[in-house]
Amino acid sequence: MLELKDITKVVGADTHIHPTNLVLERGSLNVLLGPTLSGKTSLMRLMAGLDKPTTGTISFDGKDVTGVRVQDRSVAMVYQQFINYPAMTVYENIASPMRISGKDEATIDREVRKAAELMKLTPYLERTPLNLSGGQQQRTALARAIVKNASLVLLDEPLANLDYKLREELREELPKLFAASGSIFVYATTEPQEALLLGGNTATLNEGRISQFGPTIGVYRKPTDIITAKTFADPPLNTIELTKAGNVFERQGITVLPVPEHLAGIADGPYTVAFHPHHLSLTRPHATAAPLKAKIIISEIAGSESFIHVDCAGSRWVMLEHGIHDIEPDTAIELFVDTRHLMAFGADGRAIGGSAGRGA
Amino acid sequence: MARINLDHIRHAYGPNPKKPSDYSLKEVHHEWNDGGAYALLGPSGCGKTTLLNIISGLLQPSEGKILFDGKDVTNLSTQDRNIAQVFQFPVIYDTMTVYDNLAFPLRNRRVPENEVDRRVTEILEMIGLSDRAKKKAQGLTADQKQKISLGRGLVRSDVSAILFDEPLTVIDPHMKWVLRSQLKRLHKQFGFTMVYVTHDQTEALTFADKVVVMYDGEIVQIGTPAELFERPKHTFVGYFIGSPGMNVLPAKIDGSSVDLDGQKVALSFAPKIAAGAKTELGIRPEFVRLGREGMPVTISKVEDIGRQKIVRASFANRPIAIVVHEDGEIPSEPKITFDPNAINIYADSWRVGGEA
């Protein structure tokens, strides 16, 4: 169990990490999700012991390891760049952590071959990394992290420099690999889709603060504040400022949306109302849905789906619609919000009421 | 803007290529329309960047000709071809202001200063960097820098084509949505001929009118996003486009019926297949219906990815992926059916005509 207690990191005048508390269980997969410079790498460096926190303590299985050097902790790290020893063969690259820890030759050989098999590197064991494709190089780095059998494995956007399809494949394999080991597995990414595909737990990060931590799908469905909801949305979250008055959300006296059942209990007043792009559609999702008027900005076709960017009374939204809808820019259309999935956030950004509604 | 003709182009990096495998780019022979938005899509090493560099003139093809609006430009340098290119990593001139960065291609071509000012002001407005015009380009964020790279391409009114080499790689996911839709809208408004290289299917499909799928130095299919999705010509296209990719199952074809390891599926047509060919059935996860009727499957895993669920299952002794809607139910005794219109039949990995 890795426990971060009131951790902060201040460098000069910049606060990289605001006070953070986080407990990661053994054998768990934890995703750090946030945009570039949100503090993912800073946090990982603190976890690894590469940096010392300005305040707070880090403990591992109840033992304080705050000042302990990275070499004396059981940590493996894989970076976005493919980092291998260029002069060594793939075999020696994978074997290197075991050589340092002084394992016997037979164990090394067995472990290297096992890891190579898992990472589909067996045919390349005698090559040097420079003669491999990007995907193979990153597999080598991952295999090295596996054989190290570290209790904490940190992966800093490991798939970011790989091809889309390769990413898809490795993403499938990675959780399986680390699940068996009992290590704590921390995975940083900028992509909400990647977090969802990996599953496990997710901590959403923004400007050096963890806004929410919990089971991935739960954080996605029930964000506790608007920052989390925005961080965890791809395509981007649609939002609109509305005032609740009885059973409708209105703006300047004009009814915009009906208040769905799960939000009926919240007090009247101003809210930021939000929903995901796939809850906006060209067709009526249920009988009570009221149409909104909007103007097309641009339609993007992605195979079986269309991403339609619209301007709805000054709010810029994305609609994710099944099928192919290539609508010319500036066309006026009617669209519907599936209010069963509406989320409402107060002035302080906190989620209000039974937000996220059905399916949560 | 120009129509681009690729006339029997081949390219090998080594000298004296003989056999097909010596060529990094096997024969390409196509005409691309004036004002079209094309995406070159494929995994690394498929030849897409080679083809892009041949169009931009950074690379001379070993064989073949390239024509802009019917004019042979094969031997012209990049400068003389009048093209603009945006690279993977933003290329900006650090020591210049944002304004001077944008003015650079025009001043190099001795455009009068009042015209430069008019164009640059217009482009600054377009890429939303007007308020930073007089700032040094150095301190900007990655996406702002990439916008400048893009702006330098757009600033010249005379460009034949704008080429993009994986331009959104260094951009955060949220910003990608914004930049991509802006780019698409610019294309709609101004009708530039655009060629966009990427390995990301979403970028390719959303950006382009026509997607050129490449694999191992060859163009496998050119089609609209819908065509590539619904009628992949080759199993590679089926696999590469879509997430997860198409399910491809070994199949025995008997007239208009298919035998999938004992499970029979009826076809709406009788594919004509040469004797001895390896035959397969392709069906996209989106078109597999999970319910209480149909052929039995064993579910091994359900991935809830928010707006939909990906069901990983075993069917006819093969793994199969099924996409289920967010609110879709997963029955306790799962069975599947295939949408008959979405079935594709492949012989030796190439699609067999369904119109027969």
Place this chain on the structure above:
Amino acid sequence: MEKTWNNKAWFMVLPVLVLVAFSAVIPLMTVVNYSVQDTFGNNEFFWNGVGWFSDVLDSDRFWEALGRNLLFSGIILAIEIPLGILIALNMPKKGFGVPVCLVLMSLPLLIPWNVVGTIWQVFGRVDIGLLGYTLAALGIPYNYVNNVFDAWLTLIVMDVWHWTSLVVLLCYAGLVSIPDAYYQAAKIDGASRWAVFRYIQLPKMKRVLLIAFLLRFMDSFMIYTEPFVITGGGPGNSTTFLSIDLVKMAIGQFDLGPAAAMSLIYFLIILLLSWIFYTVMTNSDAQN
């Protein structure tokens, strides 16, 4: 990126600290000690305050030598930096030519100072030297022993020959680190050769150029061995640089006090000028 903290690191630096203490700090303190004392021999010293310093600063000899130093460094920098950049720009970026050029460029750097001096001393001799003899045969009067201009010319040509490679290698390292995309973009933007240099290569070489400039300044300002070997400071005092004068004073005349004061002044001048160059060059960077 912040550095890893590690207390053991201090133990690792300790040997170096000791070494520096013995090789630099303690001798320097000795010099400071000498510079403020006078002696009549017998190892008896008495306090002289800033006397030696004012003597040195009042002497024409010091200012003349300093003037020569500044002129020499100025000429050296004005030639070697542009020439180094020019050569680096024209070196091949890939292929077979790269190692050949690098080896050729490194050769002069591998030759010790006194050997360089001797080589040129012989090379320029009118009776047996290839250069001197050839020039004489062509009817060009050349004699570095009694002609001031020729002596300077020899020293400058020699230093350029010896040290331009350093600038070349540093600039080359800066140049090859520029990604191809920059050159491609510049081509597409229709940039001239000059514009590519001015807006891409020069900005990207800035850091290494700063290093090259400082190294060459410090080195040329401290030049000693070569003029000592070739001209011995002459003809007259025309190539007597501060370093040569210093040695004359300390060893030849055994004026330890003034020599110590002078060497401290010399040291402070180098420090001051280097600091000024560094600040000016990095400041223009910061303003961007």
